[in-house]
Amino acid sequence: MKWNKLSVRCTVETQEAVSNILIENGAEGLQIEDEPTQEMVSLDTYFAEDFDLIPLVARIKEQIANLAEFGLDPGDFQVGTEQLDDSSWADEWKKYYHTTRISRYLAIAPSWEDEGSFDAQTTLIKLDPGKSFGTGTHPTTILALHGLESVLSGKHESMIDVGTGSGVLSIAARLLGAGHIEAYDVEDESLKAASENFALNYCFADINLKKNDLLNDVNGQYDLITANILAEIIVPLIPQAFEHLKTDGKLILSGIIADKLPLIQETLHQHGFEVLETMNIKDWYGIVAVKLQNS
Amino acid sequence: MKWNKLSVRCTVETQEAVSNILIENGAEGLQIEDEPTQEMVSLDTYFAEDFDLIPLVARIKEQIANLAEFGLDPGDFQVGTEQLDDSSWADEWKKYYHTTRISRYLAIAPSWEDEGSFDAQTTLIKLDPGKSFGTGTHPTTILALHGLESVLSGKHESMIDVGTGSGVLSIAARLLGAGHIEAYDVEDESLKAASENFALNYCFADINLKKNDLLNDVNGQYDLITANILAEIIVPLIPQAFEHLKTDGKLILSGIIADKLPLIQETLHQHGFEVLETMNIKDWYGIVAVKLQNS
Structure with missing residues (x-):
């Protein structure tokens, strides 16, 4: 498979804003390279070759x-593209993509990183950007x-992961002790990436991966539903999630920008959820909510 | 030692607001008992006998x-007090105070709870409310x-815990792998409680407990500073914390109400910190910030 590399050279001042622009346009991971002068940076990202650049x-x-x-000065920025084959893309990533510690007991590492630097208590998720076109370290x-990590308790919770993407x-959840897991995505490319990452983490057999749009055609009620997707898609998902959660079941939402936060909170409230915790990193919000009782 | 029990009987509608009133007036833990009619609840809390009720x-x-x-109807509420001796107070607590799971790998339990229900991966903090007059489960x-949990990595970070209170x-931090820990509090009652809880968790020898007002008379720079105290006290603490953190050192702040959040964020920004993550539970906010570089 071939990939297209899209590179933006911009001022340090606009780095954050340009990163957001790239992510909002579908970039799932960014390589950031500072220049020696510290005035300009290069941001690289990758798209499948059939994506019209x-x-x-x-x-x-x-x-x-x-x-x-x-009020941001974009200065003398440049946007360029380059076609790469699979192998050179993976080599590019290896220069930039290293282990990221998510918390005391959770870290994400590409398959080529040495595991030796982790203590036995750390749960290591293997995630190859070359396979998933995402680094797993986006806010x-x-x-x-x-x-x-806040919600799971090691009691083999059942869960549905809506829009599983890379499968991370x-x-x-599996490595943290969840039991029966359903992973859904509507994109073939995501299903392929998730499948490969499940294999990489030896949990292929424990997760039921299925092509599905949100929670359509789902039966039963689960302990937990996760959805790291766009806010516009979260809103219609909320009543579906209520239907497919047990009482006291948890809903973890991410991918929410500040502008959409009140809408999501209000929609949760309208549909019988209570927000337990809201978290914010940079421009992004995540929510942990609980289903109060069956209606 | 004798204790005074303060009880409020109020409507379910006002339960949350009354809880906040009690906490803002110094209650460090609440027992909540629903009444069978589900219209009224009783909130009990305890103060040392020398506290003027x-x-x-x-x-x-x-x-x-x-x-x-x-817009909340306080209805026919009642506020009452009762004097208890140490033993009856502990017995009261035992009825209400059980194990609380904080996250996948962290739980808080009183010393009398059975540890058998936890898997080997769970780090259990023992915390007796009868000793610390706090349950450790406040937002x-x-x-x-x-x-x-987000910040520690098992690399034996050095840290200062400002206003350690119960020592939780x-x-x-010690159980999660922090190395050298300094625990400070200005209140004698807290120092006593923290000391007893350190002993209960077998980490008495690993934590240097000292009577100290904020970060006065501290030397050196640490990897991490925590402060779960009132926002009014956090503001003057921030420049002190900058001075006593290494570059890339983390500052964890909690005890912040919504009204004070912008002030804290602005003060952090002014003093060379970047906010990494903001968390919100109920009316309370917590912040993880990083010291960007030595000024």
Whole structure:
């Protein structure tokens, strides 16, 4: 499989904003390289070759130029693309993608990293960016992982992971002691990546991976539902999640920007959930909610 | 030692608000008992016998009556007091105080609870309310504990626990692998409680407990500083914490109400910290910040 590399060179001042622009345009991971002068940085990301980069590049250029409206000077930025084959892409990633500690007892590492630097208490999730086109270390993922750690108790909870993507939340839940796990995604590319990552973490047999749109055609009630997806998709998911959670079941939501937080909170309240904890990293919010009782 | 029990009987509608009133007036733990009709609840809390309850009761009555201004009906509430000796107080607590799971790998239990229900991966903090007059399960404590779990990596971090109170954060940090720990409190009663709880968790020898006001007379720079105290005290603590943290050192703050959050965030920013994560449970906020570099 071939990949397209999209690179943006921008000022340090606009780095955060440009990162957000790239992520909002579908980038699932970013390589960030500072330049020696510390005035400019390069942000690289990757798209599958069938992804049409021409309109994307035009849109990104326009959005970066528009940063001036927000008082940020985009300066002399550049946006470029390059086609890579699978092997050179993996090599590129290896330069940038290292182990990330998520918490005291949870870390994410690519398969090529040495595990020797972790103590026996650390649960290590193996996640290859070359397979999942996501690093597992985006704030939305970290928030959802913190939520999982707050909620799971080692009692073999049943769960559904809506929009599993790279599969990272299902893997983490399994390694943290969840029992029966259903992992759904509507994208074939995600199903393939999740499948490969499940195998990498030896939990392929423990997770039922299925192509599914949100919680359609699901039966039964579960202990836990996770959804690290866009806020626009979370809103219609909430009543579905209520239906498929046991009383006192938990709902972990991530991928929420500040503007959408009140809408999500209000929708949860309307549909019989109580918010237990809200977490915020950079521009992203995560929520742990509980289903109060069956209606 | 004798204790005074303060009891409030109030409507379920005002339970949350009355709980906050009690906590803001110094209650460090609450026993909540629903009545069979589910219309009224009883909230009990305890104060040392030298604490003057007469003005406190008057203030609490006034504050509950004032809830009507916020659209809450205080109804036919009652506030009463009762003197207990040490033994009957402990017995009272045993009825209400059970194990609380803080996260997948962390739980708090009183010394009389059976440990058998926990898996080997769970780190259990022993904390007797009869000794510490706090249950360790208040939202501000849970937020600080979640912060500790996010930040610690098992690399024997050095830390200072400002306003250690019952000692719960120092104990958790030690059990999670922190190395050298300094635990400070300005109150003699807290030092006594912390000391007893350190002994209960077999980490008495690993924590240097000292009477100290904030970070006065501290030398050196540490990996981590925790402070689960009032926002008014956190503000002057922030520049002190900057001075006594290494570059990239973390500051975990808790005990912050919504009104004070912007002030704390702004003060952190002014003094060279970046906020990494903000957490919210009920009316309380916790912050994990990092010291960017030595000024």
